Amino acid sequence: MNQFDVIIVGGGIVGATAACALGRAGVRVAVIEARPPVPVEQQQPDPRVFAITRASERIFRSLGVWEAIAAQDAFAFSDMEVWDARGDGVAHFDCAELGEPYLGHMIEPRIIQTALSGQLESDDNISRFCPARFQSVEIQDENVTVTLEDGQCLTASLLVAADGVRSPVREALGIRTRSHDYNQSSVVALVKTAEPHRDTAWQRFLPGGPLAFLPMQEGWSSIVWTLPTAEAGRIMELDRDAFHEELAAAFAYRLGSVVDSGEREAWPLRRMHAGHYVINRVALIGDAAHAIHPLAGQGVNLGLLDAAALTEVIIAARQGGRDPGALRVLRCYERWRRGDNLLMMSAMDALNRTFSNARSPLGRVRNLGLSLVNGSGLLRQLFMRHAMGLGGDLPSLATVSEEASSSV
Numbered sequence: 001m002n003q004f005d006v007i008i009v010g011g012g013i014v015g016a017t018a019a020c021a022l023g024r025a026g027v028r029v030a031v032i033e034a035r036p037p038v039p040v041e042q043q044q045p046d047p048r049v050f051a052i053t054r055a056s057e058r059i060f061r062s063l064g065v066w067e068a069i070a071a072q073d074a075f076a077f078s079d080m081e082v083w084d085a086r087g088d089g090v091a092h093f094d095c096a097e098l099g100e101p102y103l104g105h106m107i108e109p110r111i112i113q114t115a116l117s118g119q120l121e122s123d124d125n126i127s128r129f130c131p132a133r134f135q136s137v138e139i140q141d142e143n144v145t146v147t148l149e150d151g152q153c154l155t156a157s158l159l160v161a162a163d164g165v166r167s168p169v170r171e172a173l174g175i176r177t178r179s180h181d182y183n184q185s186s187v188v189a190l191v192k193t194a195e196p197h198r199d200t201a202w203q204r205f206l207p208g209g210p211l212a213f214l215p216m217q218e219g220w221s222s223i224v225w226t227l228p229t230a231e232a233g234r235i236m237e238l239d240r241d242a243f244h245e246e247l248a249a250a251f252a253y254r255l256g257s258v259v260d261s262g263e264r265e266a267w268p269l270r271r272m273h274a275g276h277y278v279i280n281r282v283a284l285i286g287d288a289a290h291a292i293h294p295l296a297g298q299g300v301n302l303g304l305l306d307a308a309a310l311t312e313v314i315i316a317a318r319q320g321g322r323d324p325g326a327l328r329v330l331r332c333y334e335r336w337r338r339g340d341n342l343l344m345m346s347a348m349d350a351l352n353r354t355f356s357n358a359r360s361p362l363g364r365v366r367n368l369g370l371s372l373v374n375g376s377g378l379l380r381q382l383f384m385r386h387a388m389g390l391g392g393d394l395p396s397l398a399t400v401s402e403e404a405s406s407s408v
């Protein structure tokens with residue numbers, strides 16, 4: 001009874017997306033998720049909101065979950081503005097320049113998760129073990145066996161680890177990682193400003209880290225305020241009025257004063273990259289494979305591209321009569337995604353280092369760079385395409401255009 005084609009440990013956004021993509025292709029999947037589901041009526045607003053790229057939207061559309069997401073609070077943003085607190089460099093990006101209606105959406109993770117859960121429940125090819133916790137794994141020549149904390153054993157030809165940055169599966173298998181502590185934390189919250197956000201994603205680079213105001217419904221914004229960790233701790237302790245005043249001042253009152261705010265959370269930041277994404281019968285996707293600085297809001301978007309690429313490789317192998325858990329098949333996925341993810345991680349690192357550096361020659365480079373990008377239509381368009389997730393070699397789930405998928 002507990003024999004599957006693929007076992008996925010971690011039913012977060014990335015793992016659940018991979019399960020949906022496999023289930024609809026007729027693959028028998030087991031999803032193991034530790035967190036019990038929260039009924040919709042008991043859900044609280046997420047203080048942390050994700051910027052979801054056009055590529056991720058296309059993946060959700062291809063899987064038939066976008067309608068359920070868009071019917072909730074998905075907020076489309078059309079412009080981005082980035083500037084340096086120590087200089088006059090500024091870059092403005094407008095979707096109209098690409099002939100696009102918007103650049104991306106701001107969406108609470110719980111809304112995406114609920115839409116994906118609905119899809120998982122309605123697919124007979126998918127069995128959910130939730131709440132259930134992965135305990136150990138044993139790899140044989142032809143199979144992989146997973147044991148849960150409650151003693152159940154599941155077998156499949158492939159195990160997918162989508163169990164987050166601390167990935168118990170990756171740890172159990174001894175897959176090495178390279179990591180770096182940024183000594184920064186991001187304070188996140190929903191805030192309301194006196195002036196309208198004009199559907200624009202704003203980011204001001206301060207010496208301690210970037211401060212982003214990302215547009216939401218009814219004049220609210222989702223903030224991601226990255227600071228040295230001790231400073232983030234101090235900001236978390238401020239009372240509401242002091243928090244509003246410091247936040248508005250740090251943003252140079254660009255959207256006026258801050259007049260209201262919700263619950264605050266602080267997220268410590270660490271970069272992590274797994275030495276291998278695959279070994280025989282096992283593949284890592286999402287944060288289990290890589291954790292990236294949140295300054296461009298790319299983490300879950302990269303994970304969704306991993307999920308789409310891996311499932312495409314698995315489905316093609318099955319159709320060609322090949323074993324989807326074999327290392328030579330899984331290496332196609334690793335070659336496809338590892339380089340792209342490394343490039344994005346390195347770019348975020350370089351931006352964070354350049355903008356969080358007080359040395360004055362770098363200040364001139366920063367401001368010159370922003371002015372160069374702002375003055376060149378070609379560079380602006382290149383930057384926007386990457387921010388929309390539409391650069392690089394996209395999996396086919398991310399290439400279906402919005403018009404084509406809505407007419408299906």
Ligand SMILES: Cc1cc2nc3c(=O)[nH]c(=O)nc-3n(C[C@H](O)[C@H](O)[C@H](O)COP(=O)(O)OP(=O)(O)OC[C@H]3O[C@@H](n4cnc5c(N)ncnc54)[C@H](O)[C@@H]3O)c2cc1C
Pocket residue numbers: 009010011012013014015032033034035048049050051052132133134135162163164165168186188224267285286287288294296297298299300301302303
């Ligand atoms: C401040 C901040 C802002 C961010 N903003 C953005 C953004 O705007 N856009 C963006 O794309 N990304 C953003 N990110 C990145 C994003 O949060 C992550 O990339 C994303 O959550 C990773 O998703 P995942 O499904 O891979 O992992 P997770 O969300 O960590 O899911 C892993 C799942 O595995 C389960 N699990 C763990 N252990 C076990 C076990 N033993 N047994 C069973 N299940 C288990 C967990 O319960 C969890 O559900 C941000 C990150 C931070 C810190």
